[in-house]
Amino acid sequence: MTTATLDLTELTGAATRAAKESAKASDAQRASWLTAVADALDANAAELVSVANEETNLGQTRLTGEVARTSGQLRLFATVITEGSYLEAVIDHSDPTATPPRPDLRRMLQPIGPVAVFSASNFPFAFSVAGGDTASALAVGSSVIVKAHSGHLKLSLRTAEIVTEALKAAGAPEGLFALVSGREVGTALVQDPAIKAVGFTGSIPGGRALFDLATSRPDPIPFYGELGSLNPVVITAQALEARSRQLATGLAASFTMGAGQFCTKPGLVFIPAGTDFGSDLAQAVAGTPASPMLTERIAAAYPEGLRSVAKLPKVSVLSGSVEQNAEVDGAAPVVFSTTAANAMDHPAELLEECFGPTTMLIEYSSDEELAAVLAKVPGSLTATLHAQPGEDVAGLVDQLSTLAGRVLFAGWPTGVAVNWAQQHGGPYPATTSLFTSVGATAVRRFQRPVAYQDAPEALLHPALREDNPLNIPRRVDGKLVISGSRGSRD
Template sequence: MRTEAFDQGMDPHTGEPTGAPVAHTSVAELDRICRTAATAAPALAAMSPPERAALLRALGAALEAHRDEIVELAVRETGLGAVRLAGELTRAVVQFELFADALDEGSVLEAVIDPADPAARPAPRPDLRRMLVPLGPVAVFAASNFPLAFSVPGGDTASALAAGCPVVVKAHPGHPALSARCGQILADACVAAGAPTESLAVVHGMAAGRALVTHPAVTAVGFTGSVSGGRALYDLASARPDPIPFYGELGSLNPVVVTPRALATRGSAIVAGFVESLTLGAGQFCTKPGLLLLPAGHGLADALAKAIEAVAIGPVLNQRIRDGYLAEVSALATVPGVRTIAAGAIPAGPAGGAGYHVTPWLLEVAAPDLVANAEKLLVECFGPAALVIEYADRAELDEIWAVLPGGLTATVHATLPDEDDLAGHLIDLCTARSGRVIWDGWPTGVAVTWAMQHGGPWPATTGSIHTSVGTTAVRRFQRPVSYQNVPQRLLPPALQDGNPLGIVRRRDGVLGVDGRD
């Protein structure tokens, strides 16, 4: 059983404890870990980009070497299934490899050189050289719904280490044994690869999490979780004597708008794609399509209900998520103007009577009722539930968009060239409210690539100019420094003449690899 001093995994299928309990980290031990991380920071920062790239590849290789053990642990504590978790572990490995590639290429340092120019206008220019340097120890808060890709071996950890920052991960209480084991595997791999001791550590417990955010050695925080939890930690980070950046991914409704022509030409395909995306992972994706905007009189209610009722939903991750889901859908269903398209009670018997099982819900509301009750209806319901919004015309679409909160994604299903003008307008609306605009697709699935933006306006994230996926995620844990007239032998190698690292730099305004033989 979970007590005040321990976290213990619970099997979502049965609701029974699984694995050994993991002790919470004391405040004294957390202080020691953070101070040791601060001591390790200069040596980790001093590693060259190729050395850091080798470190990241070693971490990815260590995860691969322990693949079977990691997946087995994850299955027991999350119930997500071996196939899903094996794919997620591959994603975690790929993240380390991608950041290693970015370090080899060198643009993550954003090195810029403006040599001295006595003829510059309006006045002679000194020699100026600028690059990004590591912030220092970073706190990372693991997510429950991605126990590998957004947890101890996740993107925040990989991007912080790529920046040259030691990492202290606050483990999620839903998968404590998995977190502890992954942390040990990665910490051992860091030491074996020549990185400083305490380049990576894992702590457990709510009190440790709060103390982590306020510890003077910590220079930034990466967080994935709820709006309420993230806002509480964000306020702690801002209230410090030395406020630090808090990069939180908090919540998103991910609207999908379907135009009349798209509805007429491929309505059945849209139903199938929407239901598959909505119910993926029991609706526990931050990119779950929570709003489906359909033309009034769409006629898809029966097809949506049948499609949803045919989907087998696994249990959600924990009791808190299940209870929150049931409370939220019940509250949404009582808002004036809301109709139920599909709903169901939790199945009776052993399959539904134990564990954290839920069923999908689909509700519907007309645009005017949505706008009138926006505060009650436009809230994230974490789980397999969504709200269908009927709109009459373009004016109602504009009214809906005016009350939508910021999100990670927004999707348009339209037909060209028939709807060029409307489609262009919708793309503009989506751009104003989200970090990723999707055409004729679905928002679940976040590719780990250079061009990915996984962030958006509040409440999707606390910093919409950054991403938590893709190579530019490193930028969150760096700060720029300019060196003026500093002698060559004292400059960082990334800024020295001759480009000894062979990285991409901007010199005299021109981007390229300068100084290479």
């Protein structure tokens, strides 16, 4: 369904009704809906990849893998909800002898209601119509209205048709999922009183505008935005001495991957002053072809961003050219270099994301200077440390942990595993919330806690009933009970 056939009020009204039905459905039922969508995506993968490649220039290999990731996400969330701990069920039995006397209290998480999801440009499947935000919201019983991204509108429409058909065939309530398009409709969607939360992946200006709308409503709602990330990398002197060329090769592959359009692209690389790493990186990048970018607007913005950086004082271009036409020729890699002192003097200009295949080497002269410049880096999704075994880097790890949601000790941040342990969030502007958009705990964004005091057993959700009919993990009287037991009243 689109706004061509139904206006927004009708869509949100249908979503409200569907959310009530979905909240009452069993986890097994909702899991079957997710699995049905995953199966439908896989069955139509060839068609979807063809359409996506026409609109995004990402290539069939990358897009085929992304469809598999997207269907895998849906199946992961089906597993998450049937395992049961996502409900965070807690039971504290009454204790009339306590001071003051304690009532019987039982708490669990419940779906928040209809949510809006804004598709990302750089992941037309995994962060789009049937992506992780949609999957995690549907999993817990929330209905979803997706705002399509203009960069792959044809793909969005076809994906929405497949999702809608799969949900209907699986017995999901009508109105559980819908698609809208257009900037004005997107703004109205955030302001619609039926919408209870928003998921967004995109630019800082666009995301911040929607964030402000969501929080300035008469009834403010959560806004789960992923807005930008520099993903700093720190390389120690010992690491460079041991494997400079290897590190240069890995960095070159990472920051140019997908034309530098990954949200986890390493955009800042902190290295000791006076090394040959810049030359090694320039050699590793040499010969990397220019690549088409996602949209004309993004391609036009890339050279503008390069030229803005090159004009800054004490900034050198180590590799590539800022004078390029990415719209016509594709985006070519560029490596910049500056000092930590300069970065601290111009943090607003130098410590800012440039979307595309470019990275900035920042030379530090001491551990103290490194700590000082890292303190200026905005919140990021990832931080990477390359050090040698036996180095004392505990303090550095602590600092990196404060500015990023995922800290890597080997490899490079591009490439995000989708599993139970993943954390894909970070301090603002990486995300606007404490909760991740990737991995099992993504469902937590679309739930809220409700406690029941002295409730009759028959009125309780099965997760809170004494005999634990769902056989799920619960905390009973302060003790974690993995499954199959009522716990203890002792």
